[in-house]
Amino acid sequence: MIERLSIFAVASLVMVVSACSPRPGAVAGDPFERANRDNHAFNKDLDRKILSPLSKTYADVVPDPVEDSVSNFASNLSLPGKVVNNVLQLDLPSAARNTTRFVLNSTVGVAGLFDPSQKIGFTEKDTDFGETLQGWGVAEGAYLELPVFGPSNLRDGFARFVDMLLLDPAGQILKPPVSKYRTVSNIGAILQKRQIYGAQIDEVLYGSADSYAQARLVYLQSRRFELKDIANDAYIDPYAEFE
Template sequence: MPLTDPASLRVRYSLVLALAAFASGCAQTPAATPGRCEHARYGVHDPAEPINRGIFAFNRTVDDYALAPVARGYRKLPGFFQAGVHNFVANFGEPKVFVNDLLQGNGQRSVNTLGRFVINTTAGIVGLVDVSGKLGIERHEADFGQTFGVWNIAAGPTVELPILGTANLRDATGKVIDFMVSPFGDNSSTVDTLGTLNTAGGIVDGRAQALPLTDELRTRPDYYAALREAVAQRRADVVAEGKLGAVVTGQSTCPDEENADE
């Protein structure tokens, strides 16, 4: 049956709408929620700090003269353009989020992710428009570093990666696996092109999203230590969210808790 046949189109749209309704229902299902203070406890172990600081100095130079200026220029572009890039990058990453949802044993979140990807890829024009968000199906993060944390693998020492920045050993390993895994396969020139666009867009959009935080951290007496602490806190929160299986939509208003030993 031709893809343009009205009956075929009705079937396809009916499937998309059914998946949207199912995912919407899952998204609205009450889940375990964090307590009053949403920040997770974390610890920082940085035995290679002198080496990490040297790599950090290199990364900061690259950022100061390349990444940050491009990100600031990007933020001056029309809002609809930035939203389109952000939505496209988020949608292209949904298959890896889906894989990690499954690895974490979270069926509800995996259904939400699958629903978002199908709806946004079709009705959202390859993800340029976040139709799922408008339907109340919120996006959540899930990556291999988070999955390892959900599996109770220790964070390990701080690692400063060239270009990729600050992480703990668990997340650094997760980033390597993330680069190696391609849910789309490697046999399509179209996918390769979209992947290249996603990588470029993700770098610029991600740096632009981080500008307010890094601009504030740069005012601290020790930028390296401040960024290291902020990354450790954020990743601890991401792992805690994965263990709860709940999407945290707001930031905690609680005071910072004392660091816990790893």
């Protein structure tokens, strides 16, 4: 499953970059707007018909503690890849913190179903190869909306498949049935996240006059805030009002 998703990510990125030519009058930073809008319409339809109703069913059927354990399991298995990126960024304190989380949660936390490390102060340092590339001086590039995977940009779209295909030790080591459990837990984590941010997502997708432009703006602002990218103008926390 991971291999298929990785190939799909690469194919999506190549398709958007190679098939699109800049549109006359396109928004600065969005030369692929025509294809992006098509992909946005596809993603919006996917959310409306499948992801949103499925997440509501998941919330109704699965008890909250079980949802949390499923998401914890998925998150724990993503930590080795984050440690690799921490090291590539020369962020050794974060690498040590994420390694400690993985060891504690994999043992005391019963294979990652629970998160005891959070309770004793070892919070996760989330990262990805997109942040690694930014640290190496790679600019974000043009905005992209990928089928299924959603808003991105040239740098982070490329980085996504690198994370999935090359920088995922757990995905390369795990064998069935554990690898299948991981796939299921990843889906569960996505459904839970759709619930948690449901109000914000619905406002962007279904409460906006132009949901594509709004989704693009929210993604760019939040990603730049996440990476402390002061080189760009849109450097604010779009979710501050919800905190």
